[in-house]
Amino acid sequence: MKSIRTNLGLGIIGRRNHHLGGNRVRIFGLILFSLSCLPVQSTSAQESITDKNMRFIDYYGFPGGSSAWNSIGYNPKDNTVYVGITDHRNKVALYIYDASKDSVHLKGFISELANLRPFQWQAKIHTKFVATSNGDMYFATDGGESREEYLMDHPKGYAGGFIMKWSPSEGRITNLGMGLEYESFKDIDIDTATGKIYTITYPQVHFLVYDPKTNEMKDYGRLGSGHVPRMMFTDRWSNCYYVDWRQRLVKYEKNSGKLVFAENSLPAFPGTPGEHIITGITAFANDERNGVIYFITYGAKVIAFYPQQTGIGNVVDLGGVIDVPGKEKWNYYVPNLNVGNNGKLYYVIGGHGIYAKKDQSLFVEFDPKSKTIKVLFEYPSTVFVEATGCNTKDKDGNLYFAGKRNVPRSERNKSNLAELGDNPTVPFLVKFNPDKKVQ
C-alpha cells in the first residue's frame, strides 16, 4: 500500500507549476472565467467551485504507465475506484483507490495476476470496471490496435482478449477466458441480477453475452464496421445498450434475450461526417435517481435517454457539448462523463488531436435542465490533456476520471520517464466534487 501524494497546501496550481517549470498556467476556478470565443453562461450554484474542488492523484510503481482509456470503475461494496494503467505495449497495472482511506494501491500487473504467457500479451484494459452485488469487479483486456489487428497468428501477434474478475476479498484475478479468437474487448457491462457479462469485441464489433456461472457465451453478431463504438451501458433493469453503424441504439433486452434496434438514429448535427456517426457514443453517465441516462456522441451531442424495460425509450437532444464560434459543432472529443449529485453533468473536452481550443482541455459543467454550459477549468495539455471514464462516482458524490498529461519536452529525458517513448504522457486519477472541496 502506498499513500497518495495529496498535494495538500499546493493545490493544483502548485503542482502544475512544478511540472511546467514556470510556464504560465491559466486556471479559472470561479466562473469569472470567460473566454471570448466560448459562450459561457452562469448559474448561481457555480459560485463555490474552485480548484479546491479538483484534485489530481498520482499513481506509483509503474514508470512506463502512460494512460488509461475508460479503464476505470467504482466498487460500491468498499467505496473504491479501480483503474487499469497501460504502457501501450504489454503491461497493464491494476490500481485501486480507496476513497474512504484516501490511498492508492498498486495490486500488480495483469499478466502476472492472470498467469498470462508472453504470447498472450495484453496492451491495455479498454473496458470499464463493473461491479457485482458481492463486490467482485469484472473487466476485459485489449491488444492495442495495429500489432493486434494485423499480425494476428504471427508469432508476435495477438491471441485475443480475456474477460477477468478481480475478487477484493481474495485479492486475486480469475481469468474467465477469451471471447472470439484474435479479437479483443472494447467495453463491458454487467447484469447485476444474473451476473451475465455484456461485451463488445474489436475490431469486428461483435456483441457477446457471457454467463460466468455456466461459461456459456453467445455471439449476437456484428453491429458495426469501420470503427468500433467504445461504449456500452445498462439501465436499471440491466438491459444493455450499444449502437449500430447508423448510430441507432441497439438494446439487448434481457427478458427476451434478443437485440432490439431503435428505428431512428440518435440526434446529430448537420454535416456530421460518417466517420463520427459510425463511432457512436463516447461517454455515458447514469442518473439513477431521476431515471435518465446521459450520453455524448462522437458527433458531440449531449443526449438524455429515458430507458424503459421493454422497447427503446425516449431520446432527448440536449444540444452540443460546447459551441466555439467558427468551429464545427460536431467536432469535439469527449470520451468521459459523470453526473454529480446536483444532477449536473461534468466532462472534459479535448484529446486525440481534437480540441475546442488548441492544445487545451476544458473541464465543463452542463446543466441538463437549463442546457447551460460552463467551462470550469481550462488546462494546457502539459497539465491535463485528456480524460476518459464514465459514470464513476463514490458514496460521497466525488466524481472520478482517468486523466493524463503530456510531458513537456524539457522533462522528457528524465530517467523515470524514459520508458514512455517519444510522445510521453503521464496518467493520473482525477477526483472532482462540485459540492465540496477534495483537497
Added chain:
Amino acid sequence: MKILFAALLQACVIQLSAQYTFFEPKEAFAIEVSLEHSLLKRLPIYRNSISSLVVSGDHIIGGTTADEGLTPFIFTASLSKRELVSFLDINETIPGQRSIRTGFSRGKNNGLYAGTIANKNEKGENQDGHLIEVKLDAAGASAIKDLGAPVPGEGIFSLTADSPGTLLYGITYPTGIFFTYNIATKTVKTFKDIVPSTQDLQTLSEYVLNPEDYLCKALIEGLQGQIFGSLPINKLFYFDPASQRFHIFEDHLPEVWGRRTLGQVESWAKSKDGKLYGGNAGDGQLFEINPVNKKVKNLGKPIMMPRLRGLAFGRDGKLYGIAGSLPGYAHLFSYNPNKEGFSDYGNPQFTMKAPGIEQGIDWRGFQLGTIASSPDGKYIVMGEDESLSHLLVFAVDANK
C-alpha cells in the same frame, strides 16, 4: 486521408503508426442490404449472410443463408442505383429452408438455378433441399420456381450448369451424393462414386471434421463439358457426361504437410482460354488445372490463412478472389499470372451511402463469403457473411 482519419478515431491509442492502406479503386461503393427494424427495404438480422451471388445486367442477384431455424432470401440490388431493389422470402415458396449456398448457375432463357439446404426438423433430422429457378423482370423483381428435391433428405451443397444451360450437376449435403438434373425433363440421376468411403469418414472424424469441412463446395464445367470437383481426402475428380463416369486425378490438391485432410475445393473460375483455377479451403492455395493433361499446379497462397472462398475474373484479365475467413478476416486479392502474381488488398473498405447516411460511412468487409463479376468483367461484387451483411462493389480498370 482515410488512414489519417482512422488514426484519429482510434480513441484508445496514444500513437497509431498505421502501416497499411485500404484498397481504393476509382469507383467503389457498398450497398446496404441488411438493417433490422427499418422502414427501408432491407433484410432482417440473422437471415442475410450472402452466400450466393451473380450479376446480370444492372442487377446483382443474391441468395442468403440464415441462422438455424430461420429462412433465407433471394434479393436483387441495382448497380446503377446502388441500392437493394427487391427481395423474396424463400419460405413463402418453399417452407423450412435455411441456406442458398450453391451460387447461381445460368440456364437457358435467362433462368438462374440454385439449390437450398433445409433446416433440420424437431428431431434433428435433415430435410429436403430443393432446386430453384429464379427469374427477374426488368425492374429486378424476382420470381422463384420450386423444381423439387432431387435427393430426399439431402440438401444441395454445390451446383453448376452445363454450357447449354440444360443440365444441372450438384452434390448433396450431408452425404455427398453427386446428381444430375435435366431442366427440361426434370429427371434426376444420382451417383455415389464420390461419397466419402467409410475409411475416409473414419479418418475425417479423427480430425473432428464435418461435411461442411470436406464435401466439395464448388463445381465447374471444363471446356469439354467435364464437371470438376473435389472429394475426400484431398482428391480432385472430373465427371465425364458422355461416359457418365468419374475420374480421380493422379495429382492431389496442393497441401501443407500434415494437413491434407483439410483439402476441399470451395471456389472455381474459368479463364477465356479454358484454364481452370481453383481455391482450396484447407490451406487457402490457389491452383490451376491443365485442361488437357489434368495436371495440377500449385500457384501458392495469397495470404497466410486458410480458405479461398471465391474467384472471379475482371475485365483486366486478373483473377480476383477472397482469401481467409474466421477466425481471421477475409482479404481481397488478385492474381495475374503474367505480371505481378498475387496482390493482397486486405479488407476492402468502401463508402456506403443510403437514406439517413447520405454523407457516407466507411464500410469494412471483415467476413466476405462470395464474389462475382459482371458479365463484362467491369464490376467485382462481394457479399458479406455476417449477421447483418452488405455488398461491396468496385469497378475494374479496363485492360490497356
